[in-house]
Amino acid sequence: MSAYRLAENGHLIDRDKPVSFRFNGQTYSGFDGDTLASALLAQDVQHIAASFKYHRPRGVMTAGSQEPSGVVTLRSGGRQEPNCKAPEVEICEGLDAHPQNVWPSLGFDIQAVNGLLSPIFAAGFYYKTFFEAGQTGWHFFERFIRRAAGMGEASRLPDPDRYERANGFADVLVVGSGAAGLAAALTAARSGAKVLMAEEAAHFGGGLLASSATINGVPARQWCRETVLELTGLPNVTLMARTAIHGLFDDNTVGALERVADHKAQPEPHEARHRHWTIHAGQIVLATGAFERPMVFDGNDRPGVMLASAAVQYAACYGVAIGRAPVVMTNNDSGYQSAFDLRALGVPIATIVDPRDTVDPALLEQAASLSVTVRTGHVVASVSGRKGVKGVRIAPFDVRGGQLTGAGEHLEADAVLVSGGWTPNINLASQAGGKPAFDAELQAFLPGAPRPNVSFVSCGSAAGVFDLQSALASGQEAGRSATEKAGVKPLTTPTPTVEPTSPDVRPAAVFDIPPRRGKGKCFVDFQHDVTASDIALAHREGYVSVEHLKRYTTLGMAIDQGKNANMNALTLMARAQDRPIEEVGTTRFRPPYVPLSLGAIAGRETGRQFRPVRRSPIHDWHVSNDAVMLNTGPWERPRYYPKSGETITEAYIREATTVRKGVGMVDVSFLGKIDVQGPDAAEFLNRVYSNAFLKLPVGKARYGLMLREDGIVYDDGTTWRLSEHQYLMTTTTANAALVLAKMEYWHATAWPELRVKLTSLTDQWAGMAVAGPDSRAVLQAVVTDLALGAEDFGFMAVGNGRIGDIPVTIARLSFSGELAYEVFTASHHGLAVWEAIMAAGQDFDIIPYGTEALGTLRIEKGHVTATEIDGRTTADDLGLGGLCSKKKSFIGSALLGREALLENNRLQLVGLVSKESRALLPGAHLTASGSSESAGHVTATTYSPALERYIALGLLRRGRERHGETLTARFPLRGDTHEIEVVNPVFFDPDGSRMHG
Amino acid sequence: MRIGCPVCGDRDAHEFTYQGDGSRTTPPLDADQDQWFAHVYERTNPMGRHTECWLHTGGCRAVLIVERDTVTHEIFSVRLAGAQAAIHDEEAGQ
Numbered sequence A: 001m002s003a004y005r006l007a008e009n010g011h012l013i014d015r016d017k018p019v020s021f022r023f024n025g026q027t028y029s030g031f032d033g034d035t036l037a038s039a040l041l042a043q044d045v046q047h048i049a050a051s052f053k054y055h056r057p058r059g060v061m062t063a064g065s066q067e068p069s070g071v072v073t074l075r076s077g078g079r080q081e082p083n084c085k086a087p088e089v090e091i092c093e094g095l096d097a098h099p100q101n102v103w104p105s106l107g108f109d110i111q112a113v114n115g116l117l118s119p120i121f122a123a124g125f126y127y128k129t130f131f132e133a134g135q136t137g138w139h140f141f142e143r144f145i146r147r148a149a150g151m152g153e154a155s156r157l158p159d160p161d162r163y164e165r166a167n168g169f170a171d172v173l174v175v176g177s178g179a180a181g182l183a184a185a186l187t188a189a190r191s192g193a194k195v196l197m198a199e200e201a202a203h204f205g206g207g208l209l210a211s212s213a214t215i216n217g218v219p220a221r222q223w224c225r226e227t228v229l230e231l232t233g234l235p236n237v238t239l240m241a242r243t244a245i246h247g248l249f250d251d252n253t254v255g256a257l258e259r260v261a262d263h264k265a266q267p268e269p270h271e272a273r274h275r276h277w278t279i280h281a282g283q284i285v286l287a288t289g290a291f292e293r294p295m296v297f298d299g300n301d302r303p304g305v306m307l308a309s310a311a312v313q314y315a316a317c318y319g320v321a322i323g324r325a326p327v328v329m330t331n332n333d334s335g336y337q338s339a340f341d342l343r344a345l346g347v348p349i350a351t352i353v354d355p356r357d358t359v360d361p362a363l364l365e366q367a368a369s370l371s372v373t374v375r376t377g378h379v380v381a382s383v384s385g386r387k388g389v390k391g392v393r394i395a396p397f398d399v400r401g402g403q404l405t406g407a408g409e410h411l412e413a414d415a416v417l418v419s420g421g422w423t424p425n426i427n428l429a430s431q432a433g434g435k436p437a438f439d440a441e442l443q444a445f446l447p448g449a450p451r452p453n454v455s456f457v458s459c460g461s462a463a464g465v466f467d468l469q470s471a472l473a474s475g476q477e478a479g480r481s482a483t484e485k486a487g488v489k490p491l492t493t494p495t496p497t498v499e500p501t502s503p504d505v506r507p508a509a510v511f512d513i514p515p516r517r518g519k520g521k522c523f524v525d526f527q528h529d530v531t532a533s534d535i536a537l538a539h540r541e542g543y544v545s546v547e548h549l550k551r552y553t554t555l556g557m558a559i560d561q562g563k564n565a566n567m568n569a570l571t572l573m574a575r576a577q578d579r580p581i582e583e584v585g586t587t588r589f590r591p592p593y594v595p596l597s598l599g600a601i602a603g604r605e606t607g608r609q610f611r612p613v614r615r616s617p618i619h620d621w622h623v624s625n626d627a628v629m630l631n632t633g634p635w636e637r638p639r640y641y642p643k644s645g646e647t648i649t650e651a652y653i654r655e656a657t658t659v660r661k662g663v664g665m666v667d668v669s670f671l672g673k674i675d676v677q678g679p680d681a682a683e684f685l686n687r688v689y690s691n692a693f694l695k696l697p698v699g700k701a702r703y704g705l706m707l708r709e710d711g712i713v714y715d716d717g718t719t720w721r722l723s724e725h726q727y728l729m730t731t732t733t734a735n736a737a738l739v740l741a742k743m744e745y746w747h748a749t750a751w752p753e754l755r756v757k758l759t760s761l762t763d764q765w766a767g768m769a770v771a772g773p774d775s776r777a778v779l780q781a782v783v784t785d786l787a788l789g790a791e792d793f794g795f796m797a798v799g800n801g802r803i804g805d806i807p808v809t810i811a812r813l814s815f816s817g818e819l820a821y822e823v824f825t826a827s828h829h830g831l832a833v834w835e836a837i838m839a840a841g842q843d844f845d846i847i848p849y850g851t852e853a854l855g856t857l858r859i860e861k862g863h864v865t866a867t868e869i870d871g872r873t874t875a876d877d878l879g880l881g882g883l884c885s886k887k888k889s890f891i892g893s894a895l896l897g898r899e900a901l902l903e904n905n906r907l908q909l910v911g912l913v914s915k916e917s918r919a920l921l922p923g924a925h926l927t928a929s930g931s932s933e934s935a936g937h938v939t940a941t942t943y944s945p946a947l948e949r950y951i952a953l954g955l956l957r958r959g960r961e962r963h964g965e966t967l968t969a970r971f972p973l974r975g976d977t978h979e980i981e982v983v984n985p986v987f988f989d990p991d992g993s994r995m996h997g
Numbered sequence B: 001m002r003i004g005c006p007v008c009g010d011r012d013a014h015e016f017t018y019q020g021d022g023s024r025t026t027p028p029l030d031a032d033q034d035q036w037f038a039h040v041y042e043r044t045n046p047m048g049r050h051t052e053c054w055l056h057t058g059g060c061r062a063v064l065i066v067e068r069d070t071v072t073h074e075i076f077s078v079r080l081a082g083a084q085a086a087i088h089d090e091e092a093g094q
């Protein structure tokens, strides 16, 4: 444990700009450009986290977004964010980071005791213990487990930040900005294609940022900088840093998360924290690079055990040395290159351990010249030290047998740098492509071919091309072919020359080192604490499929999504099953590639912007007249207008009573309104409505019932014949859009010969219903140019008149059962007309009423709405059988006669009256007294001021035959039973004399 | 997924509403119960190429007949259904 800041190197940090930040309650100082990982390592803070299950001390293992161990919680309050990967967190002044999974503290983690109990936490522990205990058992244990396990805690406060969604477009999308990505982008960009290059890290360059090679005679880093500069200057190129492509979808639709302000203490006032991009890409180049592979050995999770390439990145980019005496363990030549690079950067590597017996003599020679000891035929068998590396046991290893062959010897060391070969990052390719192909030389999977409606090409190490010069060439070729496929003529550019040749990354097939006598903990999935013995156990218990293994052990299901664990797990499974890896197969990676913030997915659609709100043109009047509003779907409707001190019940009773005795007005702008126009409009309506429509005269309205094709009732409303070829159809509020779409469908596919045009006018018309015995007098006082006398303007009449200068269309319709009129006008006149009628109604004590009173009035009249038209009822069930014409065919008529729809045991609409003088509960079931068998249910309930009784509508088996019966309405969830009497559903004024008068 | 509406051009699938199997033809209203039963309930559910009906709800509101692969979502053809087709052809001819 002795990481430190080197005196030199670290081209991403600015040593003139110190930055102070907090971790675990202490203040530290780093430099501008540092990540949380590099800044903490520079101060030798290595134990920064505790593992999920055993609470083992953990440190940083990688230098990128694949980090499985060094996971922290950032900030506090509403901005608290768990599961942030320390190598990805850029420090800024005042940053506050906390360790997670530790209780009571990082230094004294009481739950580390789980480590001692590890046998009971083996694979499948949760399943075995809690599934067998049953639901009750799980509920009992759940709260304890959640408290102990949790992977950090999200804030329970509202998120103060803003998130955005955006769309991007490109001929060629390049994912990744390492050597291959830059080469591809440059080729496409110089050819004139519209290029978008996305890099998940803060800096472009990928592996080039820490490379010791030269490209065209200059350091790789310099070539990278110049290339980025050229790309930046091209108008057809967009470069996006801190932008992770998380998913490839159909038609080259690509999801991306741009972390706009995560590197700042908080976003600027105008700035979004994250922006989610939907990128529509002509072609996609996947230059996603490769992950160095960890190895599985006893203590491989200790702070100070790190990927070799990550140690190089910390030294080269941040000027941080991982230790004063690190040991390198590698099964391939790239580990040597890392060791040599580290030496050149000033990190004192003294020993390389390599299980292979024979190694390229040139490497051995170079090691000797640097006085680095190479122990071939040996491995690191175990690591000593708990919160950091104190030493390692180096032991002889038999590659063929895969076993240690001796106890070995102890070596003082303060870090272990591991290279288990390289795994191409095929995550995105796997999402949108065919089966990955196993490459025995690389011991890794290569991308499969894209699915037919996605077109991507992989290049560079993502495609298994690891030699730098070849990677550049493969990037150029990918850029060229993508440009061509995108319809732009590609230019060819010469491939840059690279010095020296890159190391051979093909590994010896040694990935795990089973401890002698089976003792020790060898981790495969670091974040979920899945060990090699868990995989062996799963195998013994019969888990053969890799998908099952994953679910049983939770391997690969932590936030790194198996980026580190996958290949090692497959190797262990294959060995246990004695099958080749290609037969074991791999799991398909699924989106998202990196965790997405929910805020970015939601974008601006939160709070009041959660969904669009629809308001009547008269909305403001309702609000300023103290209406309590109700959201019904997207609509905001006035529910009731309480006078001071009135409860909702008092208000709706007063409103409904006033309508029955005097006059009231309700806003009905919410109704669906469809213009049906054309020479064949009547024929069209006659087909979609179940009742006759051919002979409706001009100037008349008719109630219409619409069925579904299967004969079930769909919707109802009135349709007004405005002129020879023009009708105005009204629908229920909820079904307006659906009815229009269905009618458009029938018209387009079944009856294209009908000359009719359908147009939604819901937003164009404002509507209000004036109801009550005084309604005629009120309208006569304000309407001109239309005679409204009982003789002139009978029930269902439609006519045009004026209120002041404003044209209105009036229909004499009634939903309330009273004498009533619906007054429609253009939306922009809605408020003026409403106010004019209100003013005219002053002398009659007119009141506005809301949906509650509307509901009361309709229940009293037995009118059905969505609670009865519930997708199961036929017209006959609702007592509307007479509206299904026997003289014509219409939508639904053919299937109306099906056996089950004609059964005499069907639920039928009934009225219900409480025999206990108290409110009925909607949803209660109707049972015979003493029986608990449901014979139907209560659909809508109210207190009826007209009857002075508590009443309801319901659907009851053979209901029409049962008027007069006494039943019990049961609501077991509330332990309620209620004596009721079954009655005619038209409670009030059954002969309709009031509305016809 | 994007659908190439013959009226509006290539548009995102979110603008459209699926309206069911586009290969079936609505029987005449006076067809018998069996014919209507088959029309309403009997569906093939092909894995692969399928003819579908899509309404351009958030666009021109044309009903489209779309040939699409239900596995890959590849779209082979898009045409206007019935009435709109005739009107469109007429306008295109003028």
Ligand SMILES: [Zn+2]
Residues within 6 Å of the ligand: B005, B006, B007, B008, B009, B056, B059, B060, B061, B062
């Ligand atoms: Zn369209």
